Amino acid sequence: MEKSFYKDILKFVASGEKMLSILIDPDKFANTEVETFLGRIPKHTTHLFIGGSTVANGDTEETVRALKQKTDLPLFLFPGDYSQITSFADVLLFLTLLSGRNAEYLIGQQVKSIAKLKNTSLEIIPTGYILIDGGNSSSVSKVTATDPILQTEVETIVNTALAGKYMGSKLIYLEAGSGAKFPINPEIISKVKEAIEIPLIVGGGIKTESQKQAAFQAGADMVVMGTIFESIISPPSK
Numbered sequence: 050m051e052k053s054f055y056k057d058i059l060k061f062v063a064s065g066e067k068m069l070s071i072l073i074d075p076d077k078f079a080n081t082e083v084e085t086f087l088g089r090i091p092k093h094t095t096h097l098f099i100g101g102s103t104v105a106n107g108d109t110e111e112t113v114r115a116l117k118q119k120t121d122l123p124l125f126l127f128p129g130d131y132s133q134i135t136s137f138a139d140v141l142l143f144l145t146l147l148s149g150r151n152a153e154y155l156i157g158q159q160v161k162s163i164a165k166l167k168n169t170s171l172e173i174i175p176t177g178y179i180l181i182d183g184g185n186s187s188s189v190s191k192v193t194a195t196d197p198i199l200q201t202e203v204e205t206i207v208n209t210a211l212a213g214k215y216m217g218s219k220l221i222y223l224e225a226g227s228g229a230k231f232p233i234n235p236e237i238i239s240k241v242k243e244a245i246e247i248p249l250i251v252g253g254g255i256k257t258e259s260q261k262q263a264a265f266q267a268g269a270d271m272v273v274m275g276t277i278f279e280s281i282i283s284p285p286s287k
């Protein structure tokens with residue numbers, strides 16, 4: 050049977066085994082030090098996400114190729130822009146920014162990406178992406194010119210996740226923004242998890258083991274950590 054990274058995620062969820070993804074921003078990553086990086090991220094890392102809100106053209110592909118040579122971890126593209134798509138990765142998280150009302154990030158980018166998807170074997174996973182206030186102004190908010198949903202707007206967050214599910218999202222990603230001051234409140238995570246059966250990803254501002262465990266206990270199936278691991282290696286002179 051053909052390999053499916055999405056089915057693997059469903060297996061994790063079914064067994065109750067939690068997933069940890071480390072986010073690599075190609076602009077802040079030294080490709081020559083991939084081995085050092087891989088040696089220092091947590092042993093229980095299950096996935097690598099590669100992407101950034103703004104990444105110079107070609108950088109994502111170089112980083113993906115460097116990683117591919119040194120690891121068997123699944124490489125998931127988590128792009129801020131369709132130009133970051135490269136067929137050397139395993140999966141493309143086909144994001145739609147459900148929290149915003151900017152048509153460019155609801156459908157514009159997705160249409161632009163199609164030319165890049167012809168002749169690739171990337172597995173495409175429709176992903177409803179919901180930006181929630183993390184206490185500071187995030188790059189995603191700036192780049193997309195959209196406001197995050199406030200953490201007090203729990204019903205709106207839950208309804209947004211459900212609407213995403215009915216529109217076909219196979220994953221829901223609750224995002225507090227890279228480098229968020231505070232992560233998403235566990236209460237929000239549990240309310241969303243109660244409402245949707247599809248796998249739930251949570252990220253943004255998670256820096257400590259206890260924050261990670263709190264997200265898992267509340268119902269996150271996968272936690273994404275980025276900024277906290279960026280200091281392991283820094284790029285030469287980007």
Ligand SMILES: CC(C)=CCC/C(C)=C/CC/C(C)=C/CC/C(C)=C/COP(=O)(O)OP(=O)(O)O
Nearest residue numbers: 100101102129130131143144154158162188227
């Ligand atoms: C082509 C497709 C299907 C999607 C791309 C276009 C869409 C809809 C993107 C969603 C909105 C967006 C801009 C997401 C960016 C996600 C991301 C990689 C965040 C990480 O942000 P950093 O670049 O680490 O931020 P800092 O630079 O502040 O650390």
Ligand SMILES: O=P(O)(O)OC[C@@H](O)CO
Nearest residue numbers: 227228252253254275276
């Ligand atoms: O960089 P941090 O704050 O860990 O956030 C990770 C990810 O959710 C950002 O898109």
Ligand SMILES: [Mg+2]
Nearest residue numbers: 074227275276
């Ligand atoms: Mg970042």
